[in-house]
Amino acid sequence: MMSEVRSALLVGVGGQGAILTAKVLVNGLMQAGYDVKMSEVHGMSQRGGSVSTQVRWGEKVYSPLIGKGAADIIVAFEKMEAVRYADYLKPDGIAVINDYAMMSSSIAAGLAEYPEGTIEAMQAHFDCRILNAEAIAKEVGSTRCMNIVLFGSLVGALGLEEIDWETVIAETVPAKFREMNLAAYRAGRAAVV
Amino acid sequence: MTKILLSGNEAIARGAYEAGVRVASAYPGTPSTEIFENLPQYHEVLYSEWAPNEKVATEVAYGASIAGVRSLCAMKHVGLNVAADPLFTAAYNGVSGGFVVVSADDPSMHSSQNEQDNRHYAKAAKIAMLEPSDSQECLDYTKAAYEISERFDMPVLLRITTRVAHSKSLVLFGEREERPVEPYKRNVRKNVCTPANAYQNHPKVEKNLKELEAWACESPLNRMEIKGSRLGVISASIAYQYAKEVFPEDTSFLKLGITNPLPMDLIRRFAEKVDQLMVIEELDPFMEEQIRAAGIPCSGKEQTGLLYEMNPQILKEKIFGEKPQTADLGVSAVSRPPVLCPGCPHRGFFYTMSRHKDFVIAGDIGCYTLGASAPLNALDSVLCMGGGFTAAMGMAKAFAMTGRTDKKVFGVLGDSTFFHSGMTGAAEIAYNKGNVIPVVLDNHITGMTGHQENPGSGYTLQGEIAASLKIEDILKAYGFEHVIIVDPQDLAAMENAVQEALSSEVPAAIIARRPCLLIKRIRHEIGLCRVDAEKCIGCKKCLSVGCPAIMVKDKKARIDENQCVGCTVCAQVCPMGAIRKEDE
Numbered sequence: 001m002m003s004e005v006r007s008a009l010l011v012g013v014g015g016q017g018a019i020l021t022a023k024v025l026v027n028g029l030m031q032a033g034y035d036v037k038m039s040e041v042h043g044m045s046q047r048g049g050s051v052s053t054q055v056r057w058g059e060k061v062y063s064p065l066i067g068k069g070a071a072d073i074i075v076a077f078e079k080m081e082a083v084r085y086a087d088y089l090k091p092d093g094i095a096v097i098n099d100y101a102m103m104s105s106s107i108a109a110g111l112a113e114y115p116e117g118t119i120e121a122m123q124a125h126f127d128c129r130i131l132n133a134e135a136i137a138k139e140v141g142s143t144r145c146m147n148i149v150l151f152g153s154l155v156g157a158l159g160l161e162e163i164d165w166e167t168v169i170a171e172t173v174p175a176k177f178r179e180m181n182l183a184a185y186r187a188g189r190a191a192v193v
Numbered sequence: 194m195t196k197i198l199l200s201g202n203e204a205i206a207r208g209a210y211e212a213g214v215r216v217a218s219a220y221p222g223t224p225s226t227e228i229f230e231n232l233p234q235y236h237e238v239l240y241s242e243w244a245p246n247e248k249v250a251t252e253v254a255y256g257a258s259i260a261g262v263r264s265l266c267a268m269k270h271v272g273l274n275v276a277a278d279p280l281f282t283a284a285y286n287g288v289s290g291g292f293v294v295v296s297a298d299d300p301s302m303h304s305s306q307n308e309q310d311n312r313h314y315a316k317a318a319k320i321a322m323l324e325p326s327d328s329q330e331c332l333d334y335t336k337a338a339y340e341i342s343e344r345f346d347m348p349v350l351l352r353i354t355t356r357v358a359h360s361k362s363l364v365l366f367g368e369r370e371e372r373p374v375e376p377y378k379r380n381v382r383k384n385v386c387t388p389a390n391a392y393q394n395h396p397k398v399e400k401n402l403k404e405l406e407a408w409a410c411e412s413p414l415n416r417m418e419i420k421g422s423r424l425g426v427i428s429a430s431i432a433y434q435y436a437k438e439v440f441p442e443d444t445s446f447l448k449l450g451i452t453n454p455l456p457m458d459l460i461r462r463f464a465e466k467v468d469q470l471m472v473i474e475e476l477d478p479f480m481e482e483q484i485r486a487a488g489i490p491c492s493g494k495e496q497t498g499l500l501y502e503m504n505p506q507i508l509k510e511k512i513f514g515e516k517p518q519t520a521d522l523g524v525s526a527v528s529r530p531p532v533l534c535p536g537c538p539h540r541g542f543f544y545t546m547s548r549h550k551d552f553v554i555a556g557d558i559g560c561y562t563l564g565a566s567a568p569l570n571a572l573d574s575v576l577c578m579g580g581g582f583t584a585a586m587g588m589a590k591a592f593a594m595t596g597r598t599d600k601k602v603f604g605v606l607g608d609s610t611f612f613h614s615g616m617t618g619a620a621e622i623a624y625n626k627g628n629v630i631p632v633v634l635d636n637h638i639t640g641m642t643g644h645q646e647n648p649g650s651g652y653t654l655q656g657e658i659a660a661s662l663k664i665e666d667i668l669k670a671y672g673f674e675h676v677i678i679v680d681p682q683d684l685a686a687m688e689n690a691v692q693e694a695l696s697s698e699v700p701a702a703i704i705a706r707r708p709c710l711l712i713k714r715i716r717h718e719i720g721l722c723r724v725d726a727e728k729c730i731g732c733k734k735c736l737s738v739g740c741p742a743i744m745v746k747d748k749k750a751r752i753d754e755n756q757c758v759g760c761t762v763c764a765q766v767c768p769m770g771a772i773r774k775e776d777e
Contacts, residue, residue: 005438013529026198030363036198037327038361041303048741049531062438064327064360064431067506069517084526087519104529108744109568109736112527125520 005058007066008154011085012077013102014051017147020172021075022053024151028160028168029057037064048105050081075154077133077147078102079118086122095126096153096192098133098146129157129192136187145177145184152188196363201353204328204364205295206231208335209265210239212291213372216257217241218250220613221642222269223304224358225297229267230645233655238369243645243654246578246613247272251279251294255348258283258292259384261375263339267295270311271577275614277314280348282386284318285394287346287401289380290372291339295351297358300475301502304355304641306558306577308501310476315350315453319398321405322350322453323414324430328362334450336367337414341451345405347398350453354475356431356502406454414450417463421445425467427460427480427491432503436473439508455480457487464489471512475503533563535742536719536758538636538707541681542605543571544738544762545688551599553588557581557606557615560640560709564605569739572605579614581606586618586627593628601695605632609639609647611664616671623672623700630694631673631702633664634681636709644711652714664704674699681705684765710758720759721775724750728771735763735772 008025010018019040029036034057041051054066068087075096076082082097089095097119106112122128131153137146148169155165166182173181199207205228209217217239219229232241244250247268257264268276273296280294296314299305315322321341325334331353338349382390409415421443428436429449437446447463449456464470472481472493481493496511497503509515533540543564546552556562556572557580565572576584585604592600604622606615611633622629639645646652651661665676675697679690687705694701708715731748742756743763750772752763764772 014531026361030196030198035363036361038198039356040359040361048529048534050526050529061362062434063505064356064362064434065502065504067504067509067517069519070506080526083522083524086522087517091518091520103741103744104527105532105739105741106530106567107527108741109739110733110745111567115524115527117524118526121522121524125522 005056005061007071008055008158009066009071009074009085009088010053010055010077011074011081012051013081014049016077018051018053018077021147021151021154022055024148024169024172025055025154027172028163028165029055031168032163035059035061037061039064050084052085073154073158075150077150080115082122083115083118086126089126093126094157095122095128096150096157097122097128097130098150099130100132100134129153131188131191133188136191137184140183140187141180145181148173148181148184149188149191152185152190153192155185156189156192194365196365198361199328199364200227200359200361201325201328201331201357202227202359203231204331205267205335205351205353207364207366208332209293210235211332211367211369212336212339213263213370214239214265214339215262215290216254217265218244218253219267220244220247220250220272221639221645222247222272222297223642224299224355225267225269225272225295226642226645227358228295229654236655241654243647245648247276248279251276251283254294255279255283255292258288258290260289261377262290263292263372264290265293265295267297269305270296270298270309271306272296273311273314275578277318280314280320281318282391283348284320285391285398286384286386287394287397288342288348291342292348293335293338293342293351294348295353298352298354298476300354306575308476310479311350311352312452312479313477315352316479318348318350319402320348320350320453321345321451322352323450324352324452325357325450326430326433326448327357328360328364330450331357332364332366334414337450341405345401345408347401347405352430352452354431354502360431402454406456407458409451409454409456410459412451412456415456415459416448418446418448419466422466423468425463425470426473427463427470427484428473429480430475432473432475435503435505435508438505439512449480452480455483457484460484461487461489464491473497473508530566531563532566532739532741533560534710535740535756536710536760538681538705538709539564539634540738540740540760541684541687541762542632542634542705543569544766545681545684545691546571546603547737549601551601552603553585553592553600554603554605555581555585555588557610559607559610561605561607561634566739568737578610579606579618581610582615582618582629582631583621585629585631586622586625589628602629603632604629605634607640608633608635608637608649608664609645612648612662616667619668619671619673619702630691631668633702633704635664635704635706638709638712640709640711644709644713668702668704672700673702675701676704677701678704678706680707682707682760682762684762717758721754721757722752722759722761722764722772723775724752725771725773728769730769730771732768734766734768738762738766
């Protein structure tokens with residue numbers, strides 16, 4: 001087991017399912033015997049706001065929080081959120097980015113414009129894995145498993161091979177969605193290789 | 194036994210169960226809410242409830258202590274302002290059963306109106322304070338807090354922060370301790386706070402604090418981790434975890450679990466072991482100032498500052514000057530502020546209010562604080578829970594005294610806030626003849642904190658059917674002879690209600706009533722609105738309702754089918770009739 005602490009930052013918009021994704025990650029890491037800490041946001045910021053979930057693991061983890069320039073991987077469920085949290089990524093960190101845009105209230109109200117070139121800007125500075133998780137999720141059954149598609153990409157990018165993720169997913173998601181989520185996981189993983 | 198991943202809040206609930214707590218009362222408030230959401234699972238041995246406010250919760254829990262059982266109350270930091278009155282005198286009276294008050298502070302104000310550091314309350318009230326730094330400590334310290342409370346005859350403040358409350362880490366459970374039930378005995382000397390009794394109780398409080406401090410110097414809740422003599426760090430709560438990660442291997446630590454009273458002899462012994470002493474703490478220099486005042490040189494705040502939440506990187510930068518390597522992307526993200534949900538019943542009310550430039554609107558704490566955001570911009574002030582009616586009263590009196598009679602003043606708050614502390618404000622308006630229209634936005638739930646029951650919702654925390662208090666009956670009893678009940682989603686009716694209240698000859702109040710769409714037990718009628726692109730002229734009038742489901746693209750309004758619930762507020766404002774609910 002590695003002694004170094006690793007950090008993943010899952011970012012998106014309230015309601016996109018980042019917390020469930022983090023839960024699958026944490027369950028696998030715990031089964032593998034890692035010390036794990038996780039931090040999430042509750043309350044006001046959940047109402048359509050930008051949300052982040054942080055997961056840290058290693059032999060011994062102190063801080064549940066990731067500082068700037070400290071995340072090994074960022075999984076952005078929405079592409080503008082990748083830009084918002086880019087400062088938290090290590091210079092040699094990986095960004096998994098869902099090529100998917102959600103308007104903010106200020107954009108919808110015509111007070112601001114959705115930024116152009118978010119993915120290109122990330123690609124210019126970081127090792128990026130871009131996928132259209134919504135389209136992949138639709139293909140395997142439903143947009144509701146978009147978060148597990150992104151989880152597959154996270155595993156593909158980080159290479160946490162020693163953990164039997166399919167079993168972990170099967171144990172974490174409701175039984176009737178098991179097959180769909182496993183397919184979503186495999187497709188997400190294949191999308192970033 | 195295997196370890197389980199728990200949030201600090203879940204671990205405190207478990208700790209209360211294991212400590213043999215019998216009675217628990219709280220008012221919801223981020224980041225403390227999940228403590229009580231995790232108590233009903235123990236309902237067979239532990240009674241838990243949502244009280245109307247934090248003062249009530251503290252009094253209920255303290256009453257249980259007088260009756261000889263262990264009790265718990267919990268609140269967010271500003272809740273302790275409301276509960277300060279019973280807490281300070283409970284400190285003088287002391288406890289019978291162990292009595293623990295959880296204060297969940299919110300550095301960086303993730304979901305709060307200020308960043309107050311509630312450690313000062315423990316010192317001011319002269320009570321013990323414990324500060325856990327992870328979920329295991331949340332469980333263990335909760336149990337230890339009851340031992341300390343009973344041993345030193347005082348309430349104990351268990352002070353956590355957002356990161357302790359909401360971070361998850363691994364926890365090992367213990368067994369519940371069943372406490373013997375003592376026969377109840379009246380004890381007037383102890384429990385009746387007459388001046389004469391209080392006079393005798395104060396020296397007892399000072400003596401108990403002294404004894405506690407001596408005990409804390411030997412308690413395993415405070416521990417030295419001696420690694421070297423060059424640098425020593427004193428820390429507590431989540432700041433300890435950040436410091437452990439950032440300071441070099443040869444740094445010695447004094448990790449404090451009991452932070453009031455500070456174990457000064459232990460701190461002095463630690464200081465003697467190291468050449469340089471630093472205190473690492475979030476927000477105020479609570480420990481640092483006391484340690485310096487005791488004549489022990491140390492530093493900390495001049496580097497770490499007084500503001501906001503820490504994290505390891507901030508410490509690295511402020512203490513060691515290590516800046517993070519970040520890239521300039523040349524693209525920046527547009528802010529994504531929280532907004533009223535699609536279909537939120539508050540939208541119709543705030544839209545109506547936003548149409549009147551002569552309205553002055555004092556708001557309150559809840560989802561409806563979002564009525565202040567663009568494009569609604571329909572609030573003049575928000576202060577604190579229950580402050581909507583009363584700040585409106587003061588503004589109305591000021592306008593009246595200075596001849597600015599063109600202003601029409603409204604006080605606005607939600608149903609849960611009405612029961613919390615809005616009722617006294619309604620009494621104030623009725624009694625002192627306020628030229629104010631009180632408005633209750635009644636969505637049948639405590640919304641912003643994640644949908645907790647309240648005295649008007651018809652259910653208790655433990656899921657039992659309860660009396661549903663009628664806001665209109667209460668307002669009428671106060672003297673508001675004309676109470677107008679309106680569905681805020683019907684914009685014409687909402688506007689009529691406002692005009693009717695303003696022109697009323699007798700004291701009038703408005704209840705804008707429609708349940709929150711996120712209440713799970715109610716079957717909501719969910720529909721979908723569509724834009725007829727032929728009719729849409731791209732005037733953007735529909736954007737003025739501030740709904741996240743609607744936008745204008747290529748000069749035509751568009752509705753996001755995934756978000757729209759068919760509330761029709763946008764359709765009601767469309768001058769072209771271009772938006773229609775499906776099947777209408």
